[in-house]
Amino acid sequence: MKRNGKLVWGVVLLVLMSVFPVNLAEADAGGGKKAVIMYSSENGKVEENQKVLDGMISRYTTDISYVEANSVEAEDLEEATHLFYYGKVEERLHEETVELFADFDGVKTIIGYNADQLSSQLDHVDTSLQEAVEGAYEADNEDNAVEFESQAMFPTDPSESAEILLYGTNESQENPLFFIEDDIYYYAAPNLDSMHAVMFAKEMSGIFNVEKEEGHPGYLRLEDVHPLADAEQVQEIADYLKSENIPYMIAVIPIYTDPETGREYRFSDNKKLTSVLQEMQDDGASIVLHGYTHQFRSSETGEGFEFWDVENNMPIYHGENEEVNPKTEEDFESPEEFEAYNQENLDYERAYIEDRIESGIDELAKYELYPLAFEAPHYTMSQNGYEVLSDYFSTYVGQVQMSDENWEIMRPIPTVGQPTYLHGMTLYPETMGYVQPDEPDAVDMMMKNAEEYQFTDGGVTSAFYHPYLGLDGLIEVVEGMKQIEGIEWIDLKETDSQVVTDKVEIRADGGEIDVNKDRIALYTSGFSYPLYFLNNTVEAMVRLIAIIGGLAVIIFFFYIFRNRSQANKS
């Protein structure tokens, strides 16, 4: 009885332990804050601009919901603490919408068009005109300024009572760009692309009433490292980064497919590289899974798109050799049939992605390379894809494709967050770009980008680099990045990143990686690992043979000399 009693308590404790962190995390998700994005957009759909906003808000709360402006109801705003109206297009707002906005007693923010309908005090915003903006500075600290390529903004003329936050400038004049009037934060531009997002993000801490954070999270990622990468070159880079003592990431592709022969190369085919990567992982690197083969159809690894059919500019709803003719609603007799067709496509895509992601994680884990995050090849992935991905990864690195219509729609988000469309994954955005081989001023351009993102407190400064370009270019990038004031190198091993498949569980834990793997299941899936293991063992034995043999030779020489000196004595 006594033993049973103990057992019961043990089980209760275990259950509590496993339940509590989850609950705590959920309770913490919004920190009591709830944001609603109310929007007016071209066809009533959420598009990239709202998603950028979502991304920026998600730094402060992950409790974010969307509502189309003219279909908003009181219950949509229940318990909300922050209301964002994003007027991407001009639109007549319903009275009910205007009323609900006026009655909202939390923090209100308006971006772009239709502000005059929501507050008469904002009718000075002239949305019929667009002014060029080539720079900005903080109203209460003119030294805090930034310059950039010309963008568009609406000319504004806030009243005396308004609190100006940011001024937008061009050669001839300055214009209030972001200000508070009538207790409403207003941002005077319809697009949150590039610098607008950076400038908007700068005042987010005010909107959420938290202290401005200091410093700039930054990271460096080595890109497209696959099994045929040059081990010596990577070793050189590893040694350099180790000596610099900088944590960094390596985007690794587990399989290299030769476009000519179709032959697949794995890490078992390049043991030297494998051990270099293992060494890097031990030193300061975190592995980022960068697809499984980084190709679809017969393109080359590192070149191809893996999770997007770029030829048809659509998600992967079909096999690589199948004929593609996407259907629209008109092709179906009933909406239900169309719905069923869509679901079938999504299921197909899910199965495809699941297979590749699981294979990718497992394949790396076999060679003791433990990915802590994912980066989609060419950043391309459908919205459904990110959802599938979130079953496996808790961290995403790089840029995010924000539309299923066109892969090219990507918008950088200046800060770290957990956008809703990543389904719980933390996004470490990429902001500085990379060293383009043909661009002589590549690093200068990257540093200019970094400068822009530095305008925002907590603005991420991150870059990537292709190791095949050699060490010199990397040194230039690192030397540049070291100059970024307040850069805080992101170490994924210090985050709470985790990666889970049926066979492997990987958790970052205070600078270490905790791994749980079902070794038997993992190592027996396919022949490559057993062979690799055998090969490694054989090589280790051969080395041991050489060492023992060498020692024996030394001992034997000693015997010979002893015998000789004794013979000489007698």
Added chain:
Amino acid sequence: MADVLLYTSLFIIWLMLFYHMFLMHGGYLYSLKHKKLEKEWTDEPVELPTVSILIPAHNEDVVIEQTIQSMIALRYDKTKLEVIVINDNSSDNTGHIADLYAAKHPFVKVVHTKPPNIGKGKSGALNQGLKHATGEVVVVYDADNTPEPDAVYYLALGIAKDKKAGAVVGKFRVTNAKQNLLTRLINVETLTFQWLAQAGRWYWFKMTTIPGTNFAIRRSILQQLGGWDEKALSEDTELSFRVYNLGYYIRFFPSAVTWEQEPETLKVWWKQRTRWARGNEYVIFKYLFSPMKNRTVTFDLFYFLFTYILFFSGIILSHGIFVSNLIFDLELSIGPISIALLITGFLLFVTEALIALSMEKGQLTFKNTLVVVFMYFTYSQLWVALVAYATVLEIRRVVFKQEVKWYKTQRFKQNT
């Protein structure tokens, strides 16, 4: 695929090299131990046994006289000694010379084999001699041997002191070592064999094999065993196994030294060694499938098996890969470690041979060191070919059920 073959051959070869390393180590340690033992045993008086020396001789008139003279020069109580020369079907002067000495020295006897017991090879001759032997201990010398005066004393001492020793084996040295390059090579080979294989195995496993000459065996054992196996080409190895099966061991006692002639031409060498190799292969297969009482012997049998079948196959395979890799690219993954292995293997060979040479007075010379290096690339490689050849002959003999023919090593006139 080439990788698999390469690693297979590599592991086989190095398993053997490690075993040899281990044996050489034992050989060295035994050389240290033996000096003390020799002193201990000679200082303490003991009743020495009566000894019958058997010398099988078939057309040996070139060397027989010198051999008989060295018997007369032996320092051993002649009342306890008989020398039996077995003149086996000689067509030369052997019998006559032996008879002359027998007439002068009462302890020298001659046995002329008579039909049908003639020309049955060494085993047959020894069995004929054994019938006339009266000593408690039988010592065997080949007709070309010149034992040192104390050789028989040490062999008999070993038997007298060690009750568990069914036989005692001495050491043999090469008379004509300086004759030519071949005999120099053989000289290195015999010394290395004795210190590595004989002394090494004796030190670790209390195990040696009878080398065919310069050994003493209790006559009671020979009688119990029914003498030598007349079908065996290498009757010595065969006899060794049977002695172990009776529960005795064979002691290595290198104080007993004999000097013998080694082949001076490659042709003679080739024939003689082919006989040895075939003989050993015969023994391997005779005993491989019959249970052995003594575990050490089983182990030794596997060692023989390993040497003759796997080791040489490994070397041939590795040679083959080496040569084909020079011609085609086999995409071997092994890398620079293979060079380290080649060099280490070579150095092991050299150092092991030099240790053996350094144990003998005046053998560790610059010239001999060069001979050892040369040996690795020539003489040792010749052995590979020889074992392959012998194996083919043995397989053919078994398949076609051929009769074995005993090849008697041709002797050379000594310029003494």
